[in-house]
Amino acid sequence: MEAVEAEGRSVVSRVKAAVFRIEVARKLVQFSCFVLFNAGIFGVSPLPLVLPVLQSLGSVHNTIGEAIGLIEWMLYNLAFPWLPLASILILAIVSGRSICGWVCPFGLIQDVLEYAGVSKVRISQSTHREMTSVKYLVLLLFIVLSGGLAISSARGVGQAYRETLGVIGEGPFTALSPSDTLFAVTPRLIIILQYYVFPISEAYEASVADLLSSPLLWARLTIMVGVLVLALYVPRGWCRYLCPQGAMLALASRFSFLGLRREPVRCTRATCRACVEACPMNIRILDLPWEKFTDPECIYCLRCVEACPTKAIRPKFP
Ligand code: SF4
Ligand code: SF4
Structure with a gap:
Protein backbone atom coordinates (compact mmCIF):
# COMPACT_ATOMS: atom_id res chain seq x y z
CA MET A 1 0.00 0.00 0.00
CA SER A 256 18.95 47.10 -18.09
CA PHE A 257 17.77 46.68 -14.51
CA LEU A 258 17.10 43.03 -15.22
CA GLY A 259 20.12 40.78 -15.39
CA LEU A 260 21.34 37.33 -14.43
CA ARG A 261 23.55 36.34 -11.52
CA ARG A 262 25.71 33.21 -11.33
CA GLU A 263 26.64 32.09 -7.82
CA PRO A 264 30.33 31.12 -8.05
CA VAL A 265 30.09 28.89 -4.98
CA ARG A 266 27.37 26.71 -6.55
CA CYS A 267 28.65 26.83 -10.13
CA THR A 268 30.79 23.82 -11.07
CA ARG A 269 32.09 25.41 -14.27
CA ALA A 270 35.09 23.10 -14.56
CA THR A 271 32.92 20.03 -15.15
CA CYS A 272 29.67 21.45 -16.41
CA ARG A 273 28.69 23.81 -19.18
CA ALA A 274 24.98 23.05 -19.06
CA CYS A 275 23.96 26.73 -19.12
CA VAL A 276 26.15 27.53 -22.14
CA GLU A 277 24.88 24.46 -24.00
CA ALA A 278 21.26 25.44 -23.30
CA CYS A 279 21.59 29.06 -24.42
CA PRO A 280 19.89 29.69 -27.79
CA MET A 281 21.79 32.97 -28.21
CA ASN A 282 25.25 31.40 -27.89
CA ILE A 283 26.22 33.59 -24.92
CA ARG A 284 29.49 32.86 -23.09
CA ILE A 285 27.77 32.87 -19.72
CA LEU A 286 30.78 31.50 -17.83
CA ASP A 287 33.03 34.32 -19.04
CA LEU A 288 30.68 37.08 -17.92
CA PRO A 289 30.81 38.77 -14.49
CA TRP A 290 29.10 36.49 -11.96
CA GLU A 291 27.66 39.31 -9.81
CA LYS A 292 25.30 40.38 -12.58
CA PHE A 293 25.42 40.20 -16.34
CA THR A 294 23.24 42.07 -18.80
CA ASP A 295 24.50 40.76 -22.10
CA PRO A 296 22.95 42.63 -25.07
CA GLU A 297 22.26 39.30 -26.79
CA CYS A 298 20.42 37.79 -23.81
CA ILE A 299 16.69 37.39 -24.43
CA TYR A 300 16.00 36.23 -20.84
CA CYS A 301 14.49 32.95 -21.97
CA LEU A 302 15.90 31.55 -18.69
CA ARG A 303 16.89 28.25 -20.29
CA CYS A 304 20.25 28.60 -18.54
CA VAL A 305 18.47 28.98 -15.19
CA GLU A 306 16.51 25.81 -15.84
CA ALA A 307 19.46 23.86 -17.23
CA CYS A 308 21.80 24.52 -14.30
CA PRO A 309 21.94 21.36 -12.16
CA THR A 310 23.03 23.28 -9.04
CA LYS A 311 20.63 26.20 -9.47
CA ALA A 312 23.55 28.61 -9.59
CA ILE A 313 21.96 31.05 -12.06
CA ARG A 314 19.00 33.25 -11.24
CA PRO A 315 17.49 36.50 -12.48
CA LYS A 316 18.62 39.66 -10.70
CA PHE A 317 16.59 42.84 -10.57
CA PRO A 318 17.81 45.55 -10.39
S1 SF4 B 1 18.52 33.74 -20.31
FE1 SF4 B 1 18.49 32.61 -22.27
S2 SF4 B 1 19.57 33.95 -23.70
FE2 SF4 B 1 20.04 34.70 -21.65
S3 SF4 B 1 21.98 33.70 -21.09
FE3 SF4 B 1 20.30 32.42 -20.30
S4 SF4 B 1 19.91 30.91 -21.89
FE4 SF4 B 1 21.09 32.57 -22.85
S1 SF4 C 1 12.23 41.67 -32.04
FE1 SF4 C 1 13.55 40.31 -30.84
S2 SF4 C 1 12.50 38.33 -30.79
FE2 SF4 C 1 11.51 39.57 -32.35
S3 SF4 C 1 12.50 38.89 -34.20
FE3 SF4 C 1 13.61 40.69 -33.48
S4 SF4 C 1 15.28 39.94 -32.16
FE4 SF4 C 1 13.82 38.28 -32.52
Whole structure:
Protein backbone atom coordinates (compact mmCIF):
# COMPACT_ATOMS: atom_id res chain seq x y z
CA MET A 1 0.00 0.00 0.00
CA GLU A 2 2.80 2.40 1.02
CA ALA A 3 4.67 1.52 -2.16
CA VAL A 4 1.59 2.40 -4.26
CA GLU A 5 1.21 5.74 -2.41
CA ALA A 6 4.90 6.52 -2.88
CA GLU A 7 4.64 5.67 -6.57
CA GLY A 8 1.54 7.94 -6.84
CA ARG A 9 3.41 10.79 -5.13
CA SER A 10 6.38 10.43 -7.44
CA VAL A 11 4.10 10.48 -10.52
CA VAL A 12 2.45 13.67 -9.20
CA SER A 13 5.82 15.30 -8.54
CA ARG A 14 7.05 14.26 -12.02
CA VAL A 15 3.92 15.78 -13.60
CA LYS A 16 4.36 18.92 -11.47
CA ALA A 17 8.01 19.20 -12.49
CA ALA A 18 7.04 18.85 -16.16
CA VAL A 19 4.19 21.38 -15.97
CA PHE A 20 5.84 24.00 -13.79
CA ARG A 21 8.84 24.41 -16.02
CA ILE A 22 10.00 27.87 -17.01
CA GLU A 23 10.04 26.79 -20.66
CA VAL A 24 6.37 25.73 -20.46
CA ALA A 25 5.43 29.06 -18.83
CA ARG A 26 7.38 30.92 -21.51
CA LYS A 27 5.65 29.05 -24.32
CA LEU A 28 2.25 29.79 -22.75
CA VAL A 29 3.08 33.51 -22.55
CA GLN A 30 4.41 33.50 -26.14
CA PHE A 31 1.31 31.74 -27.51
CA SER A 32 -1.02 34.01 -25.53
CA CYS A 33 0.75 37.10 -26.92
CA PHE A 34 0.59 35.62 -30.42
CA VAL A 35 -3.17 35.10 -30.13
CA LEU A 36 -3.71 38.53 -28.55
CA PHE A 37 -1.68 40.32 -31.22
CA ASN A 38 -3.71 38.61 -33.96
CA ALA A 39 -7.03 38.85 -32.15
CA GLY A 40 -8.45 41.04 -34.91
CA ILE A 41 -9.46 37.72 -36.46
CA PHE A 42 -11.96 37.34 -33.56
CA GLY A 43 -13.21 40.91 -33.98
CA VAL A 44 -10.99 42.46 -31.27
CA SER A 45 -10.25 46.14 -31.97
CA PRO A 46 -6.64 47.37 -32.18
CA LEU A 47 -5.08 47.89 -28.74
CA PRO A 48 -3.39 51.17 -27.72
CA LEU A 49 -0.04 49.40 -27.49
CA VAL A 50 3.28 49.91 -29.25
CA LEU A 51 5.81 47.14 -28.65
CA PRO A 52 9.33 46.44 -29.97
CA VAL A 53 8.42 43.06 -31.46
CA LEU A 54 8.12 41.75 -34.99
CA GLN A 55 4.52 41.24 -35.89
CA SER A 56 3.01 42.87 -38.95
CA LEU A 57 1.57 46.31 -39.47
CA GLY A 58 0.26 45.07 -42.82
CA SER A 59 -1.98 42.33 -41.39
CA VAL A 60 -5.67 43.24 -41.08
CA HIS A 61 -5.92 41.11 -37.94
CA ASN A 62 -3.05 42.83 -36.14
CA THR A 63 -4.02 44.46 -32.84
CA ILE A 64 -0.79 46.15 -31.76
CA GLY A 65 1.68 48.72 -33.09
CA GLU A 66 5.04 47.25 -34.11
CA ALA A 67 7.68 49.78 -33.01
CA ILE A 68 10.02 49.52 -36.01
CA GLY A 69 7.16 49.64 -38.52
CA LEU A 70 5.73 52.66 -36.74
CA ILE A 71 9.12 54.42 -36.74
CA GLU A 72 9.38 54.23 -40.51
CA TRP A 73 5.73 55.14 -40.99
CA MET A 74 6.07 58.24 -38.74
CA LEU A 75 9.31 59.30 -40.43
CA TYR A 76 7.63 58.89 -43.81
CA ASN A 77 4.88 61.20 -42.58
CA LEU A 78 7.40 63.66 -41.13
CA ALA A 79 6.52 62.99 -37.48
CA PHE A 80 9.16 62.38 -34.84
CA PRO A 81 8.73 58.72 -33.72
CA TRP A 82 8.83 59.48 -30.00
CA LEU A 83 6.25 56.84 -29.03
CA PRO A 84 7.97 53.76 -30.58
CA LEU A 85 11.38 55.05 -29.45
CA ALA A 86 10.11 55.52 -25.89
CA SER A 87 8.62 52.02 -25.95
CA ILE A 88 11.95 50.50 -27.05
CA LEU A 89 13.99 52.50 -24.54
CA ILE A 90 11.76 51.94 -21.51
CA LEU A 91 11.32 48.21 -22.10
CA ALA A 92 15.03 47.68 -22.77
CA ILE A 93 16.10 49.61 -19.67
CA VAL A 94 13.63 47.83 -17.41
CA SER A 95 13.78 44.29 -18.75
CA GLY A 96 16.53 44.05 -21.38
CA ARG A 97 15.53 41.94 -24.37
CA SER A 98 13.09 39.81 -22.40
CA ILE A 99 10.35 40.94 -24.78
CA CYS A 100 12.27 39.03 -27.49
CA GLY A 101 12.27 35.89 -25.37
CA TRP A 102 8.71 36.05 -24.04
CA VAL A 103 6.54 38.19 -26.30
CA CYS A 104 7.72 38.59 -29.91
CA PRO A 105 5.60 36.53 -32.36
CA PHE A 106 8.46 36.11 -34.81
CA GLY A 107 10.65 34.90 -31.94
CA LEU A 108 7.98 32.29 -31.17
CA ILE A 109 7.98 31.06 -34.78
CA GLN A 110 11.74 30.53 -34.57
CA ASP A 111 11.45 28.76 -31.21
CA VAL A 112 8.83 26.42 -32.67
CA LEU A 113 11.12 25.64 -35.63
CA GLU A 114 13.76 24.55 -33.12
CA TYR A 115 11.62 21.51 -32.36
CA ALA A 116 11.71 20.33 -35.99
CA GLY A 117 14.41 17.80 -35.12
CA VAL A 118 17.04 19.19 -37.51
CA SER A 119 20.59 18.96 -36.11
CA LYS A 120 21.83 22.39 -35.15
CA VAL A 121 24.90 23.99 -36.66
CA ARG A 122 27.63 24.83 -34.16
CA ILE A 123 28.97 28.32 -34.76
CA SER A 124 32.40 29.24 -33.42
CA GLN A 125 32.61 32.18 -31.05
CA SER A 126 34.67 34.29 -33.46
CA THR A 127 32.18 33.80 -36.34
CA HIS A 128 29.33 34.39 -33.92
CA ARG A 129 30.86 37.68 -32.74
CA GLU A 130 31.28 38.92 -36.30
CA MET A 131 27.79 37.80 -37.32
CA THR A 132 26.09 39.55 -34.37
CA SER A 133 27.27 42.89 -35.76
CA VAL A 134 25.38 42.27 -39.03
CA LYS A 135 22.11 43.25 -37.34
CA TYR A 136 23.62 46.65 -36.45
CA LEU A 137 24.46 47.13 -40.14
CA VAL A 138 20.85 46.27 -41.04
CA LEU A 139 19.74 48.82 -38.42
CA LEU A 140 22.12 51.43 -39.85
CA LEU A 141 20.76 50.84 -43.34
CA PHE A 142 17.23 51.20 -42.02
CA ILE A 143 18.11 54.50 -40.28
CA VAL A 144 19.86 55.86 -43.39
CA LEU A 145 16.92 55.01 -45.68
CA SER A 146 14.09 56.11 -43.36
CA GLY A 147 15.96 59.09 -41.88
CA GLY A 148 17.11 60.13 -45.36
CA LEU A 149 13.51 60.20 -46.53
CA ALA A 150 12.43 62.35 -43.56
CA ILE A 151 15.30 64.80 -44.08
CA SER A 152 14.74 65.04 -47.83
CA SER A 153 10.99 65.58 -47.28
CA ALA A 154 11.75 68.34 -44.77
CA ARG A 155 14.04 69.96 -47.36
CA GLY A 156 11.37 69.75 -50.06
CA VAL A 157 12.99 67.00 -52.18
CA GLY A 158 11.10 64.11 -50.62
CA GLN A 159 9.23 63.24 -53.81
CA ALA A 160 12.47 62.65 -55.75
CA TYR A 161 13.79 60.51 -52.88
CA ARG A 162 10.57 58.46 -52.79
CA GLU A 163 10.75 57.85 -56.52
CA THR A 164 14.39 56.74 -56.17
CA LEU A 165 13.49 54.23 -53.45
CA GLY A 166 10.45 53.02 -55.38
CA VAL A 167 8.25 50.42 -53.73
CA ILE A 168 10.32 50.26 -50.56
CA GLY A 169 10.19 54.05 -50.02
CA GLU A 170 7.28 54.07 -47.57
CA GLY A 171 8.77 51.44 -45.30
CA PRO A 172 12.17 50.02 -46.26
CA PHE A 173 12.16 47.44 -43.46
CA THR A 174 8.48 46.45 -43.63
CA ALA A 175 8.76 46.06 -47.41
CA LEU A 176 11.22 43.20 -46.92
CA SER A 177 10.53 42.08 -43.35
CA PRO A 178 10.23 38.27 -43.08
CA SER A 179 7.72 38.74 -40.29
CA ASP A 180 5.47 40.94 -42.43
CA THR A 181 5.79 38.47 -45.31
CA LEU A 182 4.87 35.58 -43.01
CA PHE A 183 1.97 37.17 -41.15
CA ALA A 184 0.52 39.50 -43.78
CA VAL A 185 1.68 38.64 -47.31
CA THR A 186 1.65 34.83 -47.23
CA PRO A 187 -1.95 34.43 -45.95
CA ARG A 188 -3.14 36.94 -48.56
CA LEU A 189 -1.16 35.14 -51.23
CA ILE A 190 -2.72 31.80 -50.31
CA ILE A 191 -6.22 33.27 -50.66
CA ILE A 192 -5.35 34.98 -53.96
CA LEU A 193 -3.83 31.78 -55.36
CA GLN A 194 -7.06 29.88 -54.71
CA TYR A 195 -8.79 32.23 -57.11
CA TYR A 196 -5.92 31.95 -59.54
CA VAL A 197 -6.39 28.19 -59.69
CA PHE A 198 -10.18 28.63 -59.96
CA PRO A 199 -10.39 32.03 -61.71
CA ILE A 200 -13.46 34.17 -61.20
CA SER A 201 -12.81 36.46 -64.18
CA GLU A 202 -10.17 37.12 -66.83
CA ALA A 203 -9.40 40.57 -65.38
CA TYR A 204 -8.80 39.03 -61.96
CA GLU A 205 -6.57 36.36 -63.48
CA ALA A 206 -4.54 39.08 -65.22
CA SER A 207 -4.13 41.11 -62.02
CA VAL A 208 -2.96 38.00 -60.13
CA ALA A 209 -0.52 37.23 -62.91
CA ASP A 210 0.81 40.80 -62.54
CA LEU A 211 1.23 40.31 -58.80
CA LEU A 212 3.05 37.01 -59.28
CA SER A 213 5.51 38.62 -61.65
CA SER A 214 6.47 41.29 -59.07
CA PRO A 215 10.20 41.04 -58.21
CA LEU A 216 9.47 42.52 -54.76
CA LEU A 217 7.11 39.66 -53.94
CA TRP A 218 9.73 37.06 -54.89
CA ALA A 219 12.43 38.96 -52.98
CA ARG A 220 10.17 38.97 -49.91
CA LEU A 221 9.38 35.26 -50.19
CA THR A 222 13.05 34.40 -50.70
CA ILE A 223 14.07 36.38 -47.60
CA MET A 224 11.30 34.80 -45.51
CA VAL A 225 12.15 31.24 -46.57
CA GLY A 226 15.87 31.94 -46.04
CA VAL A 227 15.25 33.21 -42.51
CA LEU A 228 12.99 30.27 -41.61
CA VAL A 229 15.55 27.79 -42.93
CA LEU A 230 18.25 29.61 -40.95
CA ALA A 231 16.13 29.22 -37.80
CA LEU A 232 15.93 25.48 -38.42
CA TYR A 233 19.71 25.14 -38.24
CA VAL A 234 20.65 28.02 -35.92
CA PRO A 235 18.37 28.64 -32.93
CA ARG A 236 17.04 32.20 -33.15
CA GLY A 237 19.29 32.82 -36.16
CA TRP A 238 17.32 35.90 -37.25
CA CYS A 239 17.28 37.36 -33.71
CA ARG A 240 20.99 36.72 -33.21
CA TYR A 241 22.30 38.08 -36.48
CA LEU A 242 19.81 40.07 -38.51
CA CYS A 243 16.91 41.68 -36.65
CA PRO A 244 17.18 45.49 -36.53
CA GLN A 245 14.45 45.61 -33.88
CA GLY A 246 16.52 43.27 -31.72
CA ALA A 247 19.57 45.48 -32.43
CA MET A 248 17.77 48.55 -31.07
CA LEU A 249 16.82 46.66 -27.92
CA ALA A 250 20.34 45.26 -27.59
CA LEU A 251 21.88 48.75 -27.66
CA ALA A 252 19.85 49.88 -24.64
CA SER A 253 19.66 46.56 -22.79
CA ARG A 254 23.32 46.75 -21.69
CA PHE A 255 22.03 49.11 -19.01
CA SER A 256 18.95 47.10 -18.09
CA PHE A 257 17.77 46.68 -14.51
CA LEU A 258 17.10 43.03 -15.22
CA GLY A 259 20.12 40.78 -15.39
CA LEU A 260 21.34 37.33 -14.43
CA ARG A 261 23.55 36.34 -11.52
CA ARG A 262 25.71 33.21 -11.33
CA GLU A 263 26.64 32.09 -7.82
CA PRO A 264 30.33 31.12 -8.05
CA VAL A 265 30.09 28.89 -4.98
CA ARG A 266 27.37 26.71 -6.55
CA CYS A 267 28.65 26.83 -10.13
CA THR A 268 30.79 23.82 -11.07
CA ARG A 269 32.09 25.41 -14.27
CA ALA A 270 35.09 23.10 -14.56
CA THR A 271 32.92 20.03 -15.15
CA CYS A 272 29.67 21.45 -16.41
CA ARG A 273 28.69 23.81 -19.18
CA ALA A 274 24.98 23.05 -19.06
CA CYS A 275 23.96 26.73 -19.12
CA VAL A 276 26.15 27.53 -22.14
CA GLU A 277 24.88 24.46 -24.00
CA ALA A 278 21.26 25.44 -23.30
CA CYS A 279 21.59 29.06 -24.42
CA PRO A 280 19.89 29.69 -27.79
CA MET A 281 21.79 32.97 -28.21
CA ASN A 282 25.25 31.40 -27.89
CA ILE A 283 26.22 33.59 -24.92
CA ARG A 284 29.49 32.86 -23.09
CA ILE A 285 27.77 32.87 -19.72
CA LEU A 286 30.78 31.50 -17.83
CA ASP A 287 33.03 34.32 -19.04
CA LEU A 288 30.68 37.08 -17.92
CA PRO A 289 30.81 38.77 -14.49
CA TRP A 290 29.10 36.49 -11.96
CA GLU A 291 27.66 39.31 -9.81
CA LYS A 292 25.30 40.38 -12.58
CA PHE A 293 25.42 40.20 -16.34
CA THR A 294 23.24 42.07 -18.80
CA ASP A 295 24.50 40.76 -22.10
CA PRO A 296 22.95 42.63 -25.07
CA GLU A 297 22.26 39.30 -26.79
CA CYS A 298 20.42 37.79 -23.81
CA ILE A 299 16.69 37.39 -24.43
CA TYR A 300 16.00 36.23 -20.84
CA CYS A 301 14.49 32.95 -21.97
CA LEU A 302 15.90 31.55 -18.69
CA ARG A 303 16.89 28.25 -20.29
CA CYS A 304 20.25 28.60 -18.54
CA VAL A 305 18.47 28.98 -15.19
CA GLU A 306 16.51 25.81 -15.84
CA ALA A 307 19.46 23.86 -17.23
CA CYS A 308 21.80 24.52 -14.30
CA PRO A 309 21.94 21.36 -12.16
CA THR A 310 23.03 23.28 -9.04
CA LYS A 311 20.63 26.20 -9.47
CA ALA A 312 23.55 28.61 -9.59
CA ILE A 313 21.96 31.05 -12.06
CA ARG A 314 19.00 33.25 -11.24
CA PRO A 315 17.49 36.50 -12.48
CA LYS A 316 18.62 39.66 -10.70
CA PHE A 317 16.59 42.84 -10.57
CA PRO A 318 17.81 45.55 -10.39
S1 SF4 B 1 15.28 39.94 -32.16
FE1 SF4 B 1 13.61 40.69 -33.48
S2 SF4 B 1 12.50 38.89 -34.20
FE2 SF4 B 1 13.82 38.28 -32.52
S3 SF4 B 1 12.50 38.33 -30.79
FE3 SF4 B 1 13.55 40.31 -30.84
S4 SF4 B 1 12.23 41.67 -32.04
FE4 SF4 B 1 11.51 39.57 -32.35
S1 SF4 C 1 21.98 33.70 -21.09
FE1 SF4 C 1 20.30 32.42 -20.30
S2 SF4 C 1 18.52 33.74 -20.31
FE2 SF4 C 1 20.04 34.70 -21.65
S3 SF4 C 1 19.57 33.95 -23.70
FE3 SF4 C 1 21.09 32.57 -22.85
S4 SF4 C 1 19.91 30.91 -21.89
FE4 SF4 C 1 18.49 32.61 -22.27
